[in-house]
Amino acid sequence: TDAIDKLRKKTGKVSTHMVRGWWKDTGRPEDIIHANRMVLSEMQGRVEGIVENEVILDGNITIGEGTNIQNGSIIRGPVIIGKNCTIGPNARIGPYVSIGDLCSVINGEIESSIIMSGTTISCNKRIIDSLIGSGCVIEPQQRENELRVVLGENSRLSS
Template sequence: MKALILSGGKGTRLRPLTHTGAKQLVPVANKPILWYGIESIVAAGITDIGIIISPETGEEVKSKTGNGERFGANITYILQDKPAGLAHAVKIARPFLDSAPFVMYLGDNLIQNELGEFLNNFKTQNMDALILLRPVPNPTAFGVAEVDEQGRVLHLVEKPKVPPSNLALVGIYFFANSIQSAIDRIQPSARGELEITDAIQNLIDHQKHVEARQIMGWWLDTGKKDDLLEANQIILDAYLKSANAGEVDAQSQLSGRVEIGSGSKLINCTVRGPVTIGEDCHLENCFIGPYSSIADQVTLIDVDLEHSVVLQSAKVIGIHQRIVDSVIGQRAYVHTAPQRPKALRFLIGDDSQIAVV
């Protein structure tokens, strides 16, 4: 059994952050989204992993993620020259996949459920494909499945105007090698891409064994700012443990679960968890409220912040109005001018400079 993780795409919904980096490397609780998928796959016992990368961000994905040793896996990188669809990604991965069954995992997805139970179902019942589904309130925005009472998939449709159900396809699929023949039989969609939903529908049309399982825990597609903040909140709630490897002076107060990395210094700060603070940060005269993640080498001085994500090497100085529901990119510099507004809300890309006037 192998795994194929998709880490290409342009990340248009998270711009401007993704003008300069891969959306799958945007951190949730100070860990790249992509790494959660790798860890989930390895926990299911799959260690031979291919990662689809794009020309724009592939080198960054490779340099940060490495050869898989840190995860106990072996990672092979596969270049997709253009975003020609999920089924196209499977097609170009054939030399890596060979004839092996595989799990395909979209690299900007997070799910609560472990993969082991689904993998066992897929193997023991000799399926051609197993798809994961989740009820959603807005099925017109997703690929949607119609399923019978036995869990067999009857029909798939991509972003339907009139959905046959409210069951959206989660970005995780289990495939036998028969998916390759199905991909060879389909044509590009109206948007010029080889759609994986068309390939799965082709399996169904050829009487292949295609089933679905509903996931019961949370599912997060981290493609937009609010999704990213929600994912950050859920991960901090579920997994954060208190740990302090930094320096906290006597005037600072920590309450709740707070994680502080080595080399970080807190001077006259109040931090109310869950909050994670990376390594080599400097925080002075700050209030850091719940559900905030502060990456490595960040400087915060005279800042009141909560429910926000601050990326590596950003600086925020002298902002006395509370910053909430914000994502501040790598190396961004935010500071105040003499006249100050009453409220602030940001989505700030990497290398930005913001003067609040």
């Protein structure tokens, strides 16, 4: 790459190191989403939050402390949900979803995506293969039933 070539020209020295296990170049959003799948595939689930009675949990799922999974929701692992989140009612999450702390997902469906902290999603859409930055808001829209998005921090997507 250009960065390695510049380093070589500046110092005249570039070295390598053997990495054990897997390694993934995450230069593009789809690479980050793929790396998320790899990490979640190796995860062991645990539930520290509150799961209401009419919720379906299936597979390896981690639910953070203070998080509330509300009735009518379905979570299919592998999934990790951070602390102090509200999921539901009637949300469908997974597989291969990471949700940061302090997020809300009301209705809608999320699959193979990364949702950063402090994001609110309140739409009846299917969000797939998406990377959503922290502090985002996704509201009901008159668009397609399925969204594939990359949103930067504090973005708003609405009709």
